[in-house]
Amino acid sequence: MSPRWTGERTGRTPAIRLRGLTKTFGSVNAVDNLDLDIAEGEFFSMLGPSGSGKTTVLRVIAGFEQPTAGTVVLRGQDVTAKAPFDRDVNTVFQDYALFPHMSVIENIAYGLRVRGVAKAERLARAQEALEVVQLRGFAQRKPSELSGGQRQRVALARATVVRPKVLLLDEPLGALDLKLREQMQVELKELQRSLGITFIFVTHDQEEALTLSDRIAVFNAGKVVQLGTPTEIYERPSSPFVAAFVGTSNIFEDALARAVLGRGGTNSVRPERISLHSAPTGESTISAAGTIAEVIYIGTATRIIVDLDVGKRITVLEHNATASVESRASVSDRRGERVHAEWPPEAIVALDSDSAATLGDAAPAPQGPVGHGASIAPATASKIP
Amino acid sequence: MRLSRLSRTVLASLTGVILAVMYLPLAVVFVNSFSTSQSLTWPPPGFTLEWWGRAFRSAGALEAILTSVQIALAATAISLVLGTLISLALQRYRFFGRDAVSLLVILPIALPGIITGIALNNAFRTILGVQLSILTVIVAHATFCIVTVFNNVIARLRRLGTSLEEASADLGAGAWTTFRLVTFPQLRSALLAGGLLAFALSFDEIIVTTFTAGAGVTTLPIFILNNLFRPNQAPVVSVIAVVLVLGSIIPIYFAQRIAGADGMRSRGTER
Numbered sequence A: 001m002s003p004r005w006t007g008e009r010t011g012r013t014p015a016i017r018l019r020g021l022t023k024t025f026g027s028v029n030a031v032d033n034l035d036l037d038i039a040e041g042e043f044f045s046m047l048g049p050s051g052s053g054k055t056t057v058l059r060v061i062a063g064f065e066q067p068t069a070g071t072v073v074l075r076g077q078d079v080t081a082k083a084p085f086d087r088d089v090n091t092v093f094q095d096y097a098l099f100p101h102m103s104v105i106e107n108i109a110y111g112l113r114v115r116g117v118a119k120a121e122r123l124a125r126a127q128e129a130l131e132v133v134q135l136r137g138f139a140q141r142k143p144s145e146l147s148g149g150q151r152q153r154v155a156l157a158r159a160t161v162v163r164p165k166v167l168l169l170d171e172p173l174g175a176l177d178l179k180l181r182e183q184m185q186v187e188l189k190e191l192q193r194s195l196g197i198t199f200i201f202v203t204h205d206q207e208e209a210l211t212l213s214d215r216i217a218v219f220n221a222g223k224v225v226q227l228g229t230p231t232e233i234y235e236r237p238s239s240p241f242v243a244a245f246v247g248t249s250n251i252f253e254d255a256l257a258r259a260v261l262g263r264g265g266t267n268s269v270r271p272e273r274i275s276l277h278s279a280p281t282g283e284s285t286i287s288a289a290g291t292i293a294e295v296i297y298i299g300t301a302t303r304i305i306v307d308l309d310v311g312k313r314i315t316v317l318e319h320n321a322t323a324s325v326e327s328r329a330s331v332s333d334r335r336g337e338r339v340h341a342e343w344p345p346e347a348i349v350a351l352d353s354d355s356a357a358t359l360g361d362a363a364p365a366p367q368g369p370v371g372h373g374a375s376i377a378p379a380t381a382s383k384i385p
Numbered sequence B: 001m002r003l004s005r006l007s008r009t010v011l012a013s014l015t016g017v018i019l020a021v022m023y024l025p026l027a028v029v030f031v032n033s034f035s036t037s038q039s040l041t042w043p044p045p046g047f048t049l050e051w052w053g054r055a056f057r058s059a060g061a062l063e064a065i066l067t068s069v070q071i072a073l074a075a076t077a078i079s080l081v082l083g084t085l086i087s088l089a090l091q092r093y094r095f096f097g098r099d100a101v102s103l104l105v106i107l108p109i110a111l112p113g114i115i116t117g118i119a120l121n122n123a124f125r126t127i128l129g130v131q132l133s134i135l136t137v138i139v140a141h142a143t144f145c146i147v148t149v150f151n152n153v154i155a156r157l158r159r160l161g162t163s164l165e166e167a168s169a170d171l172g173a174g175a176w177t178t179f180r181l182v183t184f185p186q187l188r189s190a191l192l193a194g195g196l197l198a199f200a201l202s203f204d205e206i207i208v209t210t211f212t213a214g215a216g217v218t219t220l221p222i223f224i225l226n227n228l229f230r231p232n233q234a235p236v237v238s239v240i241a242v243v244l245v246l247g248s249i250i251p252i253y254f255a256q257r258i259a260g261a262d263g264m265r266s267r268g269t270e271r
């Protein structure tokens, strides 16, 4: 973390503080009364379905959109009325937005150029950034001569070469193949840690969000429906929406829940917590008989669809490392097989069925930095180096 | 789409006839400028370069060319600056009366030249009280030359979107730096195309010119009109007409090529 900023104010001044942030387009509430604190040096991800307002939040933070209501505070300074070039944040755009008339190296050096860095130095630093994104030989190409993934990496290099304090990344790895994506994930995490940059990272890839982030905000219809560490989001989803959106969930409701789980309400069980046995083992307290309907081999694991006798179809995930060899060998034979699905009681997550309960609703007006910030202060702040 | 043999033949001949009606008279003027006959007779009795020689020794003709070029260049320059500023304002900012301004800017190209001419003549002489001169012609031409620049630039800005300008601002560039390093390079070919069209429009304009030119300001078209009915000048007029046609067509040809090349390029880079 940059020593320049630690210890200032309370030492806990968030890198970004959003209060009552609302952005309306016509009748659409793209962002709906959002309150959010993002800590210095935090890797913060936003997950959510298409159109849930993730890009709009980034655009308001960067200054491209004026919020309909609310404030944007960067490191204790209210920047709501400031122009984008007066804010110490940089963006990796969803559509790259590379300058078509400039070569790759000129694109990357642009931020340094407009800051008045001498030509030799800015080209050297741009070249360095180019190597980080593994595009060494591409310096003189024009953006139109690059593939989508290569353009995306140039956009990354262009935004990171200016060493921003806060980097907004809008699906920055979306166009990359799996291998490169994993490499870039490592590079990004490395960059973020070594330079102490605060990342706000928008992605559609849940695994990416779960593995990289300190905290995740799950968005729906312009609101944060759950905010927490990856473990909290995945293991303790607060609503059926989050349970269904992040990973796969088997949802048991009301009568069905009472029949199978022995309790009412809305409950979720993750597929990987369920195991299949030919006879009840007795060691798990929850057991339900059923018939295998479908077996889908997905490499590291096998997804098994089971029709329970109580009239519920569930998904079970069997890791191929732990599954017996013969069960893997005869994948298609298992269709129609009678099984007992079992899981421990602690695998059951009671869901708040009112999915509209959000952070935004809880705090309509800012109440001063300390008292209010405490309730939503980043849980991971202490974990950050 | 496949057409029958008959319809293809009919359409081809129709196209031929239309093109012939448009271009044969021009060809006649061209041929006449080399004809030994003085009175535009057809067919030409013989070939001579005398008229071209005479035209280029004629002080009046040369001066007319110079005047026309001066006016066209000045009107184009004014149009480029004002047209770009107006397009930027209308495309990048929201303000009261935006649609009205947009309409008012393109209206002059639709107005009958004679109305524009009379109106400007009145405005210059009686309301503003200025002497008609070459400057008044330049201002008058700029009123409609702006339209071609405006149309080209605003179409380009619309297609460009704001994301490049946002990226530039995001990287720390102020408004002027962004215009200089990002927006202007993207507009260059649109400005060239719009400027060439503006030049061509001004170069062959006659109606507005007659109402706004001061005494002694003779543009090429006015020179032609003045000399057309002097029998011994007819072949020289043909020469000047050819020059005028070339001066108008060549810029349009290049403007088209620029627009075409741009179309190709942007299609190539579209994701």
Ligand SMILES: Nc1ncnc2c1ncn2[C@@H]1O[C@H](COP(=O)(O)OP(=O)(O)OP(=O)(O)O)[C@@H](O)[C@H]1O
Pocket (backbone or CB within 6 Å): A025, A026, A028, A029, A030, A048, A049, A050, A051, A052, A053, A054, A055, A056, A057
């Ligand atoms: N300039 C705009 N004008 C009108 N509506 C807009 C505008 N920008 C966004 N919206 C609307 O606001 C909502 C949120 O859009 P936003 O781009 O923030 O979604 P997103 O979460 O980034 O989606 P995606 O994952 O598809 O990128 C959408 O309903 C969208 O249609």
Ligand SMILES: [Mg+2]
Pocket (backbone or CB within 6 Å): A054, A055, A056, A094, A170
């Ligand atoms: Mg988006």
